[in-house]
Amino acid sequence: MAEFQSVRGFHDIFGQELKKFRYVSDTVRSLLKLYNFEEIILPVVEYLEVFQRSIGEVTDIVQKEMFVFQDRKGRWLALRPEGTAGAVRAYIQNRLYALKPYVKLFYEGPMFRYERPQAGRYRQFHQIGAEVFGTLDPQVDAQMIEMVHTILTKLGISATIEINSIGCRVCRPSYKKALSHYLEDVVGHLCDVCLDRKDKNPLRVLDCKVETCKEAVKQAPKMVDYLCQECATHYETLRSYLDMLSIPYRENHHLVRGLDYYTKTVFEAVSDELGITIIAGGRYDYLVEEMGGPPTPAIGFAVGIERISMLVKDLPQEEPLYMVIPFGDTLDYAFEVIKKLRDMGKRVETSYKKANLKKQLELANKLKADYVVLIGEDEKRQNTITIKNMHTGMQESISFRELAHERL
Ligand code: HAM
Numbered sequence: 001m002a003e004f005q006s007v008r009g010f011h012d013i014f015g016q017e018l019k020k021f022r023y024v025s026d027t028v029r030s031l032l033k034l035y036n037f038e039e040i041i042l043p044v045v046e047y048l049e050v051f052q053r054s055i056g057e058v059t060d061i062v063q064k065e066m067f068v069f070q071d072r073k074g075r076w077l078a079l080r081p082e083g084t085a086g087a088v089r090a091y092i093q094n095r096l097y098a099l100k101p102y103v104k105l106f107y108e109g110p111m112f113r114y115e116r117p118q119a120g121r122y123r124q125f126h127q128i129g130a131e132v133f134g135t136l137d138p139q140v141d142a143q144m145i146e147m148v149h150t151i152l153t154k155l156g157i158s159a160t161i162e163i164n165s166i167g168c169r170v171c172r173p174s175y176k177k178a179l180s181h182y183l184e185d186v187v188g189h190l191c192d193v194c195l196d197r198k199d200k201n202p203l204r205v206l207d208c209k210v211e212t213c214k215e216a217v218k219q220a221p222k223m224v225d226y227l228c229q230e231c232a233t234h235y236e237t238l239r240s241y242l243d244m245l246s247i248p249y250r251e252n253h254h255l256v257r258g259l260d261y262y263t264k265t266v267f268e269a270v271s272d273e274l275g276i277t278i279i280a281g282g283r284y285d286y287l288v289e290e291m292g293g294p295p296t297p298a299i300g301f302a303v304g305i306e307r308i309s310m311l312v313k314d315l316p317q318e319e320p321l322y323m324v325i326p327f328g329d330t331l332d333y334a335f336e337v338i339k340k341l342r343d344m345g346k347r348v349e350t351s352y353k354k355a356n357l358k359k360q361l362e363l364a365n366k367l368k369a370d371y372v373v374l375i376g377e378d379e380k381r382q383n384t385i386t387i388k389n390m391h392t393g394m395q396e397s398i399s400f401r402e403l404a405h406e407r408l
Contacts, residue, residue, distance in 0.1 A: 009115070009123025013306075020309040021126070023316065025108065027154050028128045028303055035147060037106040037130055042086040044110065048076040054085035054287055056260025058200045065113040067123075079112035083129040084261070084284065084300055091133055092293035102134030108305075120276055120307045131300035136285065138234050141265045142241035144301055148269050148279050149247045151303065157311045158272040159279075162252040163242075165235040166203065167227050168263045168285065175226035176202055182220050189216035206254040222253040234264055261287040265299065271311055278307045322387075322408075323369035324350045325360045326376075333380040337373060340403055364390065371408075 006012060013021055048068055055061050067079040080086055087105055090096070096103045108128040115121055130147070132140050145161060152159050167175060183190070183198045183205060190198065191210040198205060206217050227235060242249055249267075257266045257280065266282035281301025288296035322341055326334035334350070341348045349367055351360055357374075364372045374386040385403070388395040398406055 007123075009117040011122055011124070017309060019315055020312045021305055023312060024155060024303070024305050024308045025126075025128060028151055029106075029108070031147060031150060031154070032106045032128075032130055035104070035130075035143070037104045040087065040090060040105045040107050042080070042083060042090060042107050042109070044080055044112075045077050046080055046086055046089065048078045050085050050089050050291075051078055051081060053291060054088060054259075054261050055082070056201075058197075059204075059258055059260055061113060061258065065115055067112045067114060081113045082111055082259070083107050083109070083127055083302060084131060084259075084287075087129070087131045087300070088284075088287050088291050088293070088298070091131075091296075092288060092291060097134065097288075097294055097296060100134075102132060104130070104132050106130045120274070120304075120310055122306060125307075126305040127302040128305060129300060129302035130281075131298060133288065133296050133298045136234075136297040138238040138241060138265075140299055141234075141238045141283065142245060142247075144281065144299055145238075145242060145249065145267055146245050146247055148267070148281075148301060151279065151308075152269060155308065155312055156314065157278070157308065159269040160272060161247065161249040161267060161269050162255050163238075163249050163265065163267045164223065164252055164255040165227060165231055165238075165264050166223050166256055166262055166266055166282075167231050171226055171228035171231055172223075175221070175223050178221045178226065179203065179205075183217075186216040189213065201260070203256040204258070206256050207258075217254065220254075223256075224251075224253060231264055238265060257282055261290075267301070271307075273311060276307060277304075278311070279303045319347045320370035321368060322346050322348045322371045322373055323364040323367060324348060324373045324375065325357075325364070326351070327357075327374070328377045330375045330377060330380045334375045337375060337385055337400065337403075340400070341373070344404060344408070346408065 051066060052062055061081045066081055069077055071077055087107060091103065106129060109126065110124050111127050112124055114123055117123060148161060166172065179202045180198065183202060187195065189212045190205065191208065191213050194205045194208050194213050205213060206220065208214065255266055255268060261284040262282040263285045264283045268277045269279040271278050279301055283299040285297040288298060324334055324338050338348055338350055349369060351363060361372065369390055371390060372388045374388065379385055383400045384397050385400060386395060386397050
């Protein structure tokens with residue numbers, strides 16, 4: 001029988017890739033704690049409507065990328081394509097707004113999008129997302145962008161932070177009008193998808209990746225020139241805070257994001273090496289209200305863990321590995337030594353096979369042991385262990401009782 005393969009776009013994460021994955025996750029999580037974010041574990045499945053209402057009906061995600069299914073009672077459900085919609089649903093359902101003046105949540109887990117798989121793009125991928133509910137102050141926008149900058153710095157990743165403001169209910173309609181007007185003049189250069197977007201969601205034409213579309217929108221009107229007073233001040237203040245914090249950024253007037261819930265500030269970190277977006281986010285000041293909660297401004301971002309992992313070059317050094325090798329009738333003593341070493345917090349492997357010293361050392365090398373701990377009849381009798389450094393070849397004898405006091 002042919003062997004089974006994983007489903008296209010669904011991948012196993014292990015070995016070096018997993019080490020990088022965990023390193024990214026641990027680094028981001030520890031930073032989130034310093035910024036006083038609290039974790040929330042959200043369901044992987046929500047009612048389909050949660051995503052339709054929040055991400056928007058006329059977005060790629062909702063129109064063609066969701067894993068949608070009916071449960072046994074015929075209700076339409078979806079695997080979450082992102083975390084913000086569920087976080088907002090949870091914020092409202094659990095009345096988190098009643099607990100604190102503002103609420104800072106983070107979540108981590110798998111997301112699902114039916115996209116065409118390629119390097120760094122999967123159908124099941126993982127995000128760590130952070131959301132702040134309850135404040136419109138541009139300080140928060142600046143702080144979120146500062147976090148993105150710190151994540152990149154801590155992980156040694158070279159990326160450019162791009163920012164833009166896409167306005168609000170007051171100013172966006174007049175910009176949309178101006179943009180639609182402009183797009184009418186360049187219809188001959190737009191791809192089929194953008195011809196459709198032009199009427200339904202014109203802002204999305206601005207970040208189309210097709211060359212002719214990119215060329216066609218070069219002279220398009222800019223949202224920043226249409227911002228209302230409130231949005232303009234908000235954006236200007238944000239930029240002054242970023243300067244105060246010495247956060248380098250680039251304004252990208254074509255940055256609009258692929259999800260409909262955004263207002264005012266949007267931002268992305270784009271890898272300098274691969275040109276792909278690795279962290280992305282923005283404000284969504286109406287979403288809580290639109291989903292049935294009290295009017296609550298909010299902002300957040302999500303880190304694509306696989307995408308960042310691809311860019312991580314150096315991992316922190318692992319704990320040294322001790323390989324315990326018993327010879328002769330010494331298993332009882334070896335068990336004691338193994339336990340003691342693990343009690344001391346050491347990473348221990350052991351040989352399950354009986355073989356001569358040469359074979360055992362070969363095995364230790366294959367398992368990448370840093371030390372071997374040799375336990376023979378002599379060691380058992382004298383209550384000692386012989387420990388050999390596999391890098392230097394140095395060997396020494398240590399008394400079992402003194403083990404805990406030795407600097408291994
Ligand atoms: P997003 O831009 O759709 O935003 O996704 C955020 C990040 O998830 C991307 O920058 C990328 O690193 C990663 N990502 C997205 N799709 C894939 C994929 N198919 N394979 C691998 N990685 C992927 C959001 O999801 C928003 N919820 C972010 C946010 C939070 N905005 C406000 N709060």
